[in-house]
Amino acid sequence: MSSDSCPSRRAVSDRDGDVGGRLDALLERVATGDLGAFGELYDELAPSVFGIASRAVLSPELAEEVTQDVFVWVWRSARSFDRARGSAAALISTVARRRAVDAVRREAAIRRKALLLADEPLAWEGGTHPPAALEEREQVQELMTELTELEREAIRLSYWEGLSGPELASRLGVKLATAKSRKRDGLMRMRSAVRAIPLA
The missing domain is CATH 1.10.1740.10 (RNA polymerase sigma factor, region 2, helix turn helix motif)
Incomplete structure (x- = not known):
């Protein structure tokens, strides 16, 4: 058939x-x-x-x-x-x-910009901060000032120290749902701002 x-x-x-x-x-x-x-x-x-x-x-x-x-x-x-x-x-x-x-792409930009606030100096061939990196660092600092202290803390711990959800909750001394909420709220604020920033 x-x-x-x-x-x-x-x-x-x-x-x-x-x-x-x-x-x-x-x-x-x-x-x-x-x-x-x-x-x-x-x-x-x-x-x-x-x-x-x-x-x-x-x-x-x-x-x-x-x-x-x-x-x-x-x-x-x-x-x-x-x-x-x-x-x-x-x-x-x-x-x-x-x-x-x-x-x-937007999440990658957010992570890159969040990491710019780390204490370690930005590495590049010239041995000092290139002007473009310094300018971007200033942009990120402005973005972070729009977050609450709790949101900034959650984002820093997540991206600088690479903490997982449960680790973040333990470090902050809160429930897992609360830790996720702080991180999510902060990222949503940053996403709104990053939409206006070139992602290249």
Whole structure:
């Protein structure tokens, strides 16, 4: 029996086509401001978007942020969707991958900038701080002044000493959830500021 005549394979193909068409229709309804359609689309695609983000970023919390960021984009940009150019699922997956890459680059910038505040001198061939490094160090110091003392402490211990979540909680003398919250809140503040700073 040929694969074309196999009932089970035809059923899978038909089912996938039906799902794809339904997602396309939902995104088109989202373009009209339909909140119900947005909720359905979110329920259908959020798990796969989260999966894409999780494979790229370092933490579930950041993967959740990427997922939310993607669906904010979906709500704002649904009007640009044209099913003749590709499916809703393919479009949203592409956006998810791009936003995950952006998040990885942004996290790398945050870590680099946080480490600039370490006590060790910056090493470079000239033996002293290059002007660009000093300027960036000043930028980071300004960013850190916007954090609370508890947030600064959590970030310093995490990035300078490389403490894990449980180690950070033990050093701070707080519960693990509290330690994670301090670090997360501080990073969110820094992310907002770093968005305006070149990531190169």
